[in-house]
Amino acid sequence: MxxxxxxxxxxxxxxxxxxxxxxxxxxxxxxxxxxxxxxxxxxxxxxxxxxxxxxxxxxxxxxxxxxxxxxxxxxxxxxxxIVSEKNIGLDECLVNLADEDGKRYVKTKIFVGYDKNSKLETELTEKKPLIRDAVIAVLRSKKAAEITPKNMDSLKMELIQKINPLLKKGQINNVYFSDLLVQ
Incomplete structure (x- = not known):
């Protein structure tokens, strides 16, 4: 084989x-x-x-x-x-919040306070759209849980810090909320 x-x-x-x-x-x-x-x-x-x-x-x-x-x-x-001598009202704002579901919003009416200064009053009137844009930008970055009574002072300070760089003839010293609705 x-x-x-x-x-x-x-x-x-x-x-x-x-x-x-x-x-x-x-x-x-x-x-x-x-x-x-x-x-x-x-x-x-x-x-x-x-x-x-x-x-x-x-x-x-x-x-x-x-x-x-x-x-x-x-x-x-x-x-x-700080108690402002004068204030100017911004128009009512309706802003979506930064929550994950995207269904939450805040509706508010804001007044900015300042000391008597005729030049600042005219500047605030002229720059109202810029100021409203700054307010909307700050509010849009917030979540509903961040807009609580204990956080309102820090929110006001954030708004003041955002608005004041826009102004040249003076500074605002306070922010007042006349209406605030979070849904």
């Missing part, structure tokens, strides 16, 4: 195929061990980082709340002390 030479060739081929399978399995095991070790190292490193962040976050939040409360108290005392 087969000569001795053919038997030897066939035997060598099967041994080579078997050797290739062993090499393939060995390489696969080494790769699996490396991937497993890397996964364990990465998991343990990131799990420790998450634990550290969880404990550090409340301290940062607490510090931010304390700072916000201090600023609100300063704003409150500042705005309570």
């Amino acid at each position: 087969c000569s001795e030479k053919e038997k030897v060739k066939w035997k060598n081929k099967t041994e080579k195929k078997g050797g290739n399978k062993i090499k393939f399995i060995a390489i696969g095991l080494v790769a699996l061990i490396i991937v497993g070790a890397g996964g364990y190292f990465g998991y343990s490193k990131f799990a420790k980082d998450k634990g550290t962040q969880k404990t550090a976050a409340p301290a940062a939040v607490q510090t931010a709340q304390t700072t916000t409360q201090a600023k609100t108290t300063q704003n409150q005392s500042y705005l309570e002390q």
